[in-house]
Amino acid sequence: MSTSDFLQIALFIGVLLALTPFVGGYMARVYSGERTFLTPLMSPLERGIYRLCGVDPQAQQRWTGYAVAMLAFNACGFLLLFLILRLQGYLPFNPEGIPGMSADLAFNTAVSFTTNTNWQAYSGESGLSYLSQMMGLTTQNFVSAATGMAVLVALIRGLVRRDGTVGSFPVDLVRTLLYILLPLSLLAAIVLVAEGVPQNLSAYVPATTVEGAQQTIAQGPAASQIAIKQLGTNGGGFFGVNSAHPLENPTPISNFLEMVFILLIPMALVYTFGKMVKDRRQGLAIFAAMGVLYLAGLFTVYFAEQNVHPELAAAGIETSAGNMEGKETRFGVVNSVLWAQSTTAASNGSVNSMHDSFTPLGGMIPMFNMMLGEVVFGGVGAGLYGMLIFVVLTVFIAGLMVGRTPEYLGKKIEAKEVTLALIAIFTLPLGIVAFSAVGSVLPVAAASIQEVGPHGLSEILYAYSSATGNNGSAFAGFGADTPYHNTMLGIAMLVGRFFMILPVLAIAGSLAAKQPVAASAGTFPTHGPLFVTLLVAVVLIVGGLTFFPALALGPIAEHLAMIQGMQF
Amino acid sequence: MIQQQIFSALRLIVVATLLFGLAYPLGFTLFAQTMFPHQAGGSLIERDGQVVGSRLVGQVFTQVEYFHPRPSLAGDGYDAADSDASNLGQTSAELLQLMSIRAEAFRASSGDGPVPIELVTASGSGLDPHISPAAAARQVARVAAARGLAEHEVEALVIRFTEGRTFGILGEPRVNVLELNLALDSLAADES
Numbered sequence: 001m002s003t004s005d006f007l008q009i010a011l012f013i014g015v016l017l018a019l020t021p022f023v024g025g026y027m028a029r030v031y032s033g034e035r036t037f038l039t040p041l042m043s044p045l046e047r048g049i050y051r052l053c054g055v056d057p058q059a060q061q062r063w064t065g066y067a068v069a070m071l072a073f074n075a076c077g078f079l080l081l082f083l084i085l086r087l088q089g090y091l092p093f094n095p096e097g098i099p100g101m102s103a104d105l106a107f108n109t110a111v112s113f114t115t116n117t118n119w120q121a122y123s124g125e126s127g128l129s130y131l132s133q134m135m136g137l138t139t140q141n142f143v144s145a146a147t148g149m150a151v152l153v154a155l156i157r158g159l160v161r162r163d164g165t166v167g168s169f170p171v172d173l174v175r176t177l178l179y180i181l182l183p184l185s186l187l188a189a190i191v192l193v194a195e196g197v198p199q200n201l202s203a204y205v206p207a208t209t210v211e212g213a214q215q216t217i218a219q220g221p222a223a224s225q226i227a228i229k230q231l232g233t234n235g236g237g238f239f240g241v242n243s244a245h246p247l248e249n250p251t252p253i254s255n256f257l258e259m260v261f262i263l264l265i266p267m268a269l270v271y272t273f274g275k276m277v278k279d280r281r282q283g284l285a286i287f288a289a290m291g292v293l294y295l296a297g298l299f300t301v302y303f304a305e306q307n308v309h310p311e312l313a314a315a316g317i318e319t320s321a322g323n324m325e326g327k328e329t330r331f332g333v334v335n336s337v338l339w340a341q342s343t344t345a346a347s348n349g350s351v352n353s354m355h356d357s358f359t360p361l362g363g364m365i366p367m368f369n370m371m372l373g374e375v376v377f378g379g380v381g382a383g384l385y386g387m388l389i390f391v392v393l394t395v396f397i398a399g400l401m402v403g404r405t406p407e408y409l410g411k412k413i414e415a416k417e418v419t420l421a422l423i424a425i426f427t428l429p430l431g432i433v434a435f436s437a438v439g440s441v442l443p444v445a446a447a448s449i450q451e452v453g454p455h456g457l458s459e460i461l462y463a464y465s466s467a468t469g470n471n472g473s474a475f476a477g478f479g480a481d482t483p484y485h486n487t488m489l490g491i492a493m494l495v496g497r498f499f500m501i502l503p504v505l506a507i508a509g510s511l512a513a514k515q516p517v518a519a520s521a522g523t524f525p526t527h528g529p530l531f532v533t534l535l536v537a538v539v540l541i542v543g544g545l546t547f548f549p550a551l552a553l554g555p556i557a558e559h560l561a562m563i564q565g566m567q568f
Numbered sequence: 569m570i571q572q573q574i575f576s577a578l579r580l581i582v583v584a585t586l587l588f589g590l591a592y593p594l595g596f597t598l599f600a601q602t603m604f605p606h607q608a609g610g611s612l613i614e615r616d617g618q619v620v621g622s623r624l625v626g627q628v629f630t631q632v633e634y635f636h637p638r639p640s641l642a643g644d645g646y647d648a649a650d651s652d653a654s655n656l657g658q659t660s661a662e663l664l665q666l667m668s669i670r671a672e673a674f675r676a677s678s679g680d681g682p683v684p685i686e687l688v689t690a691s692g693s694g695l696d697p698h699i700s701p702a703a704a705a706r707q708v709a710r711v712a713a714a715r716g717l718a719e720h721e722v723e724a725l726v727i728r729f730t731e732g733r734t735f736g737i738l739g740e741p742r743v744n745v746l747e748l749n750l751a752l753d754s755l756a757a758d759e760s
Contacts, residue, residue, distance in 0.1 A: 004733065004737070007737050008737060008738060011737055011738075049580075049583055052579060052583055053576055053579040053580045053583060054572075054575070054576050054579065055576060055580075065573075068570065068573050069573055069576070069577065072570075072573045072574045072576075072577035073577040073580055073581060075577070076574070076577045076578050076580075076581045077581050080581055080582075080585065123650070123651075123652075125649055125650065125651065126649065126650060134589050134590065134593040134594075135585055135589035135590060136589070138588060138589050138592065138593055139581075139584055139585045139588045139589035141588075142584065142588040143581070143584050143588070170576065170580060173580070174580075177584070177587075177588070182588075182592070185592075186592075186596070189596055189600075190599075193600045193603075193604050193607055193608050194604055194607060195607070196607045196611045196623075196624050197607070198607075198608060198609065198610045199596060199597050199600035199601070199604075199608040200597060200600075200601065200608055200609055200610075201597060202609070204649055205610060205612060205619060205622075206619070207612070207619040207620055207621045207622070207627075207648075208618055208619070208620060209620060209621055209627045209628065210615075210620055210621070210627070210629070210634070210746070210749055210750065210753065211627075211628060211629060211630065211631060211634070213627070213628055215621060215625075215627055215646065215647070215648050216647070216648060216649040217610055217612070217621070217622050217625055217648040217649070218648055218649045218651075219609075219610055221593045221594075221596075221597055223596070223600065223608075224592060224593040224596040224597070225593065228588075239651055240650070240651045240652060241651040241652060241653060241692055241693045241694070244651075244653070244691070244692030244693040245651050245693045245695065246624040246625055246626070246693060246695050246696065246697055247610065247622070247624055247625065250611075250624045251734065251739070252733065252734040252738035252739025252740075253734055253738065255738070255739065256738055308658065308685070309658050309659065309664060311664050311668075312664070312667060312685070315664075315667060315668040315671050316671055316675070316681075316682055316683060317667060317668075317671050317682065317683050317684075317685055317688055318682035318683060318684050318685060318702075319685050320685075321684070321685050321686060321700065322685075323658065324685045324686045324689040324691075325654065325656065325658070325663065325689040325690065326653045326654065326655065326689075326690070326691070326692045327689075327691065327692055328691050328692050328693065328696050328698075329638070329686055329691065329696050329698035329699060329700055329740060329742050330696075330698050330739050330740060330742050331739065331740065332739070332740035335739065335740075336692075351692070352692065353692045354653040354654075354655050354692045356653075356655035356656070356657060357653065357654065357655060357656060357657060357658070357663075358657075358658075359658050360657070360658065360659070363657075450655065450656075451656070451657055451660055453659060454659075455657040455659060455660065458657075475655065476653065476655045477654075477655030477656065477657075558657070558658075558659055561659055562658055562659050566659060567659050567660065567661040567664055568659050568660065568661060
């Protein structure tokens with residue numbers, strides 16, 4: 001590894017680690033209803049919203065009430081977005097005269113942004129009006145992120161409380177939006193626009209190039225949306241190629257900021273968790289398990305991307321820069337792999353390079369991150385509640401080994417919680433393996449695959465991993481914009497989101513009704529290296545056993561072919 | 569109960585849309601246009617009162633007297649309203665063949681020797697405004713000969729337009745092709 005590559009990675013991780021306790025501690029105060037430095041500014045607005053929407057900020061919901069409020073809000077959001085996308089041709093802020101979306105594409109896109117996936121079967125600059133980008137997508141970027149964070153906080157309250165309530169969905173949502181997402185987005189948007197990300201409502205600009213050709217330069221209110229797209233682990237690009245686009249991510253500074261924002265809230269929420277359960281060692285243990293998985297993945301992708309097909313050297317090509325197909329000069333390999341690992345560890349899904357053109361192993365790790373359920377820091381809220389599902393499973397297995405009823409943070413984990421955890425985990429093989437398997441044999445579905453050979457299987461596998469994991473990144477050669485895939489990927493996104501959230505809320509409700517038991521000699525400690533190792537092992541074994549056969553036929557087969565010099 | 573929940577949810581999404589879908593982006597547009605009008609407008613470059621492009625967006629150069637950018641898959645090449653990449657995998661016969669054709673073409677125009685990999689690979693956006701200093705150095709002799717300039721003059725210009733890593737750490741060293749070519753043209757205009 002070159003010194004400059006090492007320095008960039010170290011600085012990135014160092015900055016994130018330094019910010020984690022500040023942001024994490026701040027969020028704990030927000031969710032505990034405490035005063036923060038933004039309270040004087042935001043609380044009039046907050047109270048105004050409660051009054052307008054008929055919300056009683058004191059009322060506490062049981063898990064069922066919380067779930068109904070969450071589902072109703074998401075359903076309304078979906079419908080509104082669907083209508084905006086269908087009707088955008090008739091609505092204002094559309095200088096390019098972009099027509100309404102087809103029904104299947106609008107369904108796919110509306111599901112995608114409501115579920116915090118931000119899978120994009122359209123290309124932003126040719127498929128969306130500015131109104132759709134702002135009122136439709138920017139809004140969902142905010143509220144879908146806040147939904148995930150709210151659900152996590154409900155689960156944490158379930159671990160802490162004993163009166164059966166888990167909080168209030170509207171209050172958690174509004175406080176997340178006003179105190180966390182809005183101020184951080186504004187901060188990022190200012191830096192981004194200063195670095196060169198456009199923020200205007202103008203028509204695309206015609207230019208006459210130096211050689212006299214015509215070039216049309218896309219414009220739009222981009223900076224404000226890109227800020228929240230990174231912060232809320234949304235990931236939907238303003239422009240078609242996402243943060244590889246020089247107007248979406250123009251400089252190494254904008255790139256660094258956008259990368260930090262991918263992981264900032266997911267990392268900090270682990271600290272928030274430790275603080276809210278009043279035992280920071282618990283947060284630290286989960287953070288350590290996530291950190292181990294993150295670094296292992298990062299270095300695998302990094303070293304994989306130093307390689308290229310052996311035939312290139314024979315063609316007289318100087319390959320010391322590594323695999324540069326689909327990567328930008330200003331970022332090079334190191335910033336591309338840092339991004340790829342971060343965006344799939346978290347369920348962000350934005351890209352600054354094209355994962356489809358990664359080396360076979362370099363592309364496998366991002367896919368594997370998504371298959372694990374994106375629990376390596378993961379999506380805002382979603383990553384940690386996903387990891388807590390694995391924690392439930394781990395304490396259950398540990399409980400079997402020591403022969404006692406398993407406990408977590410003083411709450412007994414019983415048959416009900418374990419069953420619910422397994423339902424949640426089962427969404428992954430259902431959405432990924434089952435849907436990809438059907439897609440790779442049905443002719444109507446398989447027609448979307450761009451490449452022959454094992455890479456073709458990787459493309460469809462990546463698509464359904466991304467949808468089910470609510471990631472949104474793609475092996476973009478895959479022709480996803482067909483009625484079949486728009487519909488099936490839409491269903492996979494819904495399954496991956498809500499078949500995860502509902503069991504999580506049910507677990508929260510079940511735990512919230514339990515009285516804590518005192519720790520005894522037979523209690524398995526859920527901090528310390530032994531637990532971290534067990535947790536990492538459970539995550540890897542569940543993922544490994546479920547997905548290894550598919551990975552062997554796709555990226556692993558392709559890797560073996562590549563080192564033999566084969567091509568397809 | 570459920571009806572009340574749905575009514576409340578409806579009001580919430582409407583308020584959120586007004587706040588985050590209109591007030592936030594429109595308010596920020598006003599702020600950005602006031603504070604950073606050049607950047608917020610897409611960092612456009614004008615020459616003789618005409619927009620020739622954006623500093624941040626690459627464009628096509630095929631003539632021998634200009635530095636050439638990377639191959640592009642955006643539209644017909646550097647279509648800045650249609651960003652795109654090849655998305656071909658490393659074992660794709662099509663990609664490998666494309667790369668050797670590009671390498672041969674480059675050697676034919678710019679002399680024998682190894683070709684830096686980014687000159688035969690398409691970028692992620694198809695709009696990459698940069699090439700590496702090595703890729704620029706490889707084109708100096710061709711550009712100098714075509715313009716009747718001394719190689720060291722062109723070389724000096726390349727060095728002037730080479731951006732290092734930000735703070736010495738972030739990103740990769742690079743040369744902005746459009747800015748370099750504009751400087752070449754104004755160099756010629758000064759001398760004539």
